[in-house]
Amino acid sequence: MQSSGADRDFAPYNAAQEGRDVRPLARAAVAAARPTGDAMGTRRVAIDLGCGRGIEARHLAESGYTVHAYDVDPSVAPAMAELAAERPVQHETLDLASITALPAADLILSCATLPFVPRNHFDGLWQTMLEALRPGGVLAVDFFGDRDDGAGTDGTFLTRAEVEARLAGFDVLSLDERERDGASFQGPKHWHTYQVLARCRSSRGVRRRAQSLPAAFRAR
Template sequence: MIQSDYYAASREAAVYPHLRQAVELVAIDAGNIAVDVGCGAGRNTRFLLERGFVVHAYDNNPEALEYVRDLADKPQLFTACSSFETFDYPQAALITASSCLFFCRPEHFAEAWRRIVQALRPGGIFCGHFMGPMDSWVQLERRDLSVHDRAQTEQLFDSFELLDLYEHNQPGKTLLGRSKHWHTYSVLARKTA
């Protein structure tokens, strides 16, 4: 029930500003293929489809993909039930990973990130979030989260032009209204190599 409530709430949430910017920044010669990493209920998938992208959306939870079914009649949408480290990424002009990569288990993060970087075409845009060490979920000593401090986050983008890195480090609420301390980095970057 909690998972269903989360998906319903996430569908109605606003698209992150970095994704809105990313759509405007994609180079014309990079193509129109986008990947929605950990697509959840499909908020970003819908946004990308509306902007003319061919979207490859995946999530490791079959329940999440049920929420994307109403978009299934779109020939420019491809969905899959997959994990971060096993998804077969197409060559893409834009890859978005909104509030999901920190749920990649630490032992799989390097492979997942390698696949993402390899799939993004030169001139392509990445936007997404990384969890910082002061987040309350990290303080609970959860060992299933991938956590990066600012320097580690910046280091992930060695082959990119870092367009914006916004640190969010303050109390807030989850989509289900629960209080927590958020510490995340929102990144917007263009692949250069």
């Protein structure tokens, strides 16, 4: 897991995900979100960045969301097309680093994917995510830390201070930092991760605070 987005072959990893359970972060995001639908009965909107074969996207759809799902791996397109035929899911195959606009959303989920966005594209994608998230919306994401084995590659690996700076304007429901030696899809690895669950206070406030990040915390 030490290469970034468009240059890495995610197909073997995604194929191995067949049959696994929904990730706990996705379940926690749904539980933290406000009740789906408004008084007119419209569905709320969720974004799944790095959707893989759609396990979490299916869970979001079955929890009452219209889901916009994105992944760089073209091998997942048939599975996502099958899911879209059954559930309100729209899928696009693209490199997350190329995203410059997202639909307005009540929930944004990204499980173990944002670290593969190159550092020089990360802040642009992050800003786009903040602009898409509605006030009161839930953000549920994984980051990799600066002591992770992947640090120093062309992904994005953050210090605790950098993570906290990016959560200005949010009510942080949980920020779970973990460091351990363990297994990865590519073999033994030292992991340093942050799992974030947060609620947006104000879209305007989040955008303003993000734009004023200290220079040391911006993409290098």
